[in-house]
Amino acid sequence: GDSVTQMEGPVTLSEEACLTINCTYTATGYPSLFWYVQYPGEGLQLLLKATKADDKGSNKGFEATYRKETTSFHLEKGSVQVSDSAVYFCALSDRIIQGAQKLVFGQGTRLTINP
Amino acid sequence: EAQVTQNPRYLITVTGKKLTVTCSQNMNHEYMSWYRQDPGLGLRQIYYSMNVEVTDKGDVPEGYKVSRKEKRNFPLILESPSPNQTSLYFCASGRTGGTRSNQPQHFGDGTRLSIL
Numbered sequence: 001g002d003s004v005t006q007m008e009g010p011v012t013l014s015e016e017a018c019l020t021i022n023c024t025y026t027a028t029g030y031p032s033l034f035w036y037v038q039y040p041g042e043g044l045q046l047l048l049k050a051t052k053a054d055d056k057g058s059n060k061g062f063e064a065t066y067r068k069e070t071t072s073f074h075l076e077k078g079s080v081q082v083s084d085s086a087v088y089f090c091a092l093s094d095r096i097i098q099g100a101q102k103l104v105f106g107q108g109t110r111l112t113i114n115p
Numbered sequence: 116e117a118q119v120t121q122n123p124r125y126l127i128t129v130t131g132k133k134l135t136v137t138c139s140q141n142m143n144h145e146y147m148s149w150y151r152q153d154p155g156l157g158l159r160q161i162y163y164s165m166n167v168e169v170t171d172k173g174d175v176p177e178g179y180k181v182s183r184k185e186k187r188n189f190p191l192i193l194e195s196p197s198p199n200q201t202s203l204y205f206c207a208s209g210r211t212g213g214t215r216s217n218q219p220q221h222f223g224d225g226t227r228l229s230i231l
Contacts, residue, residue: 004157034219043119043205043222044158089157102173103148103207103220105157 002027006090006106013080014114021075021109023064023090031092033057033066033073034103038087047075047088082113117142121206121223128196129231136191136226138206145211147189148173148220149181152203161204164189165211196230203227 007022025031032051036044048057053068062077073090090106119140128134140147148163150173160173164183178200180192189208193200204227209220 036222041224043224044207045222046219049219102160102163103158105150105159107155107157108152 002031002092002094002104004090004092004104004106006088006109009108010110010112012112012114015082016079017113019075019077019080019084019111021088021090021111023073023075023106025071025073025090025092027071027092027094029094031094033064034091034093035062035064035073035075036089036091036105038089038108040086044089080111080113082115085111085113087111117221119206119208119221119223121204121226123226124224125227127229127231130197131195134193134196134228136193136204136206136228138189138191138223139187140189140206140208140221141187142208142221143186144208144221145186146209146220147183148207148209149179149189149191150205150207151175152205152225158205161191193228196228198230201228201230 004025034049035047037047038044048059050057050066056065064073064075087108087110089108091103093103122137145166149161150158152158159175161179162181164170167186170181203225205225206223207220
């Protein structure tokens, strides 16, 4: 079945450091790819998405490119802030009946940014 | 404001005592789903619903029930909770339709259940 693998956490960085969180996937079809972020005590929020190969999703300074040849969707940010501290989930979706998505999540990566 | 609302946010209870976690969305979404989040496992789908009176099992449905009598509500029922159901639960909703599975889901803030 479909699966998503993220880099092991936790990840701790200093403010203004560069961030990469690796994500690779296996899927039988042509999934859409997502990054969700979970701030402490809150639910998941969509951070960015990409729906086809070579698409780049971006939001709040974060970027990720859908790489079909390497089945990857790595999350990057050039200069992180303390407010970026959260748990990040990579996810894919394959279409199920009537066009609704079934999300498959990675295990999550906890990111802590120190001032 | 678009919202998915879960209640309660926190619950500590004992083995075997039936409980219900409510979920309500105000976006007129057809699709609703329940996930559980466990350390090292990410989120796993418990049940989902495509529309009123249409529900189906996800990846980890054992020990859970759901119902979808109204479009906005999708309660999760634990008839006889056990300690292995201690977890963080999320409800989500989304739109259906279209040819691509690219509709983002909206998540509630979570319900932390502890079963003693």
